[in-house]
Amino acid sequence: MESALSEIEFLALSANRVAVLRRLVDGRHTRGDLAMATGASQATLGRILRDFEDRSWIERVDGGYTATATGELVADGFLDLLEIMETEVELRSVVRYLPTDAIDFDLRRFDDATITVPSGTKPNAPVSRVLDLLRDADEIRAFSHAFNEGSLTVVEERVTDGESTFEGVFSRRALDAVADDAGLRRRLDSLLDAPGTNVRVREAEIPVAVTVADDVVHMLLRDEDGVLRASIDSDDPIVRAWAHDTFDRYWNAASPVDEDELVH
Known part of the structure; x- marks a missing residue:
């Protein structure tokens, strides 16, 4: 040796x-x-x-x-x-936040990934990154335990303007949190009524927050306390295949959204 x-x-x-x-x-x-x-x-x-x-x-x-x-x-x-x-070396600063239990591809697929972390001047940089991707996307898919205000706003505006299509699977808790806010509820209702939208709700939790904007897979990374620590995105074909396969698995185990059942 x-x-x-x-x-x-x-x-x-x-x-x-x-x-x-x-x-x-x-x-x-x-x-x-x-x-x-x-x-x-x-x-x-x-x-x-x-x-x-x-x-x-x-x-x-x-x-x-x-x-x-x-x-x-x-x-x-x-x-x-x-x-x-x-x-x-690239992943060292964020590996503790990667949902490795939900990832079944080789981490080497992240060799050209973009990692975005909060900073003193841009504390919301990871969310800003996904919003930039959403603003340029024709087709959007998401599966997540949360639906943040920024993403909801951009998706609703693009779908209602006919610029994007949207498919989403969210945990019940994620949609109830949005529906509990009057302003966000109006955006959610508008999004759900748009012809380019198809959303389902999953009663069980979804352990990851993933958005697929055209060919780019974006993942928000949080710590055990739910604090946003970073995001990582990649256009690697294996990562993209994983995201679509995982979306389909959650989609098939979810139900169409009944707006009357959402928190008022």
Whole structure:
């Protein structure tokens, strides 16, 4: 194990080594190609190529270099680990708030996700992020334990103006909370009456707050006390498939909204 760890360290301690190996896995490159792509000096590049040849990770081919089978093996494993660590660093500040029990996809699917956190000047930044997505969406789906005023307002305005369609599944508590406020109740009634709307209510709780705005999946992240801590959104196709499958599961277990049964 120690020798394997030392080889991992050998790669990890040099961004230039990683960059050179990554390019040689893609095909043959000359020293000039590699120097231009990496910015490494000729002396540094020479040492890297010699070290790689000594390990049989690369070989000379037609005046250039290319990765060997073992070089490709090393690159695949190391670059996979690098991708995992890059994703972990991005998620580190919010992982404690991710509803991992409700997520069944590889967290590496969040490698290009947008993470939005509250700040002193923008305490509502995560909600603002989803509102921006809603304002540009033609098709909106949501399943959630809450229906905040901002989202309700934007969705109601876009659907009643014929700019969007909306499907939602909400917990009973979420809809009752909206119906208990006179102003929000009017917006909710307007939304429910709009031809582009289809909403169902679930008696059991929904443990996540997810909005799918066209191709983007947005999730609000709260702590155990219900305090909004962040949001994360992604257009990854696997994340999107998870969101639609989960929506369909909640939808099939929910009932059409009876406005007379909502809290007055």
